[in-house]
Amino acid sequence: MARLTSEVKEVVKLNGEEVILTLRRPTNAEISDFFAKRYKPTGKQGVKDDSYAARIDLFDRLLMGVENLEDAEGKPITAERKEIIPAIWKYVVIFKNFEEGSVNIQI
Numbered sequence: 001m002a003r004l005t006s007e008v009k010e011v012v013k014l015n016g017e018e019v020i021l022t023l024r025r026p027t028n029a030e031i032s033d034f035f036a037k038r039y040k041p042t043g044k045q046g047v048k049d050d051s052y053a054a055r056i057d058l059f060d061r062l063l064m065g066v067e068n069l070e071d072a073e074g075k076p077i078t079a080e081r082k083e084i085i086p087a088i089w090k091y092v093v094i095f096k097n098f099e100e101g102s103v104n105i106q107i
Contacts (some may be wrong), residue, residue, distance in 0.1 A: 008024075023046060023059070059091075066078055
């Protein structure tokens with residue numbers, strides 16, 4: 001039987017080491033809010049792309065844990081110190097786990 005867990009774990013490889021990022025699974029309302037924030041109308045059929053900032057914001061709200069990652073001084077980086085985590089990691093983790101995935105539904 002398939003199990004929908006409450007957490008999503010993502011492994012980032014850095015210098016031969018594995019960093020594990022643990023995020024809670026977003027609610028449907030959070031996903032809807034995230035999708036709404038990615039692109040904003042600017043008038044006269046223009047659209048502003050805010051997807052980068054929206055992905056980083058969602059990552060920061062969902063992050064629960066960080067394993068095997070230290071700052072330059074050797075101090076562990078935790079979810080409470082998420083501002084140190086590179087923005088590109090946040091962007092990719094959100095895109096990969098909550099936007100890019102495909103679902104094959106058979107009835």
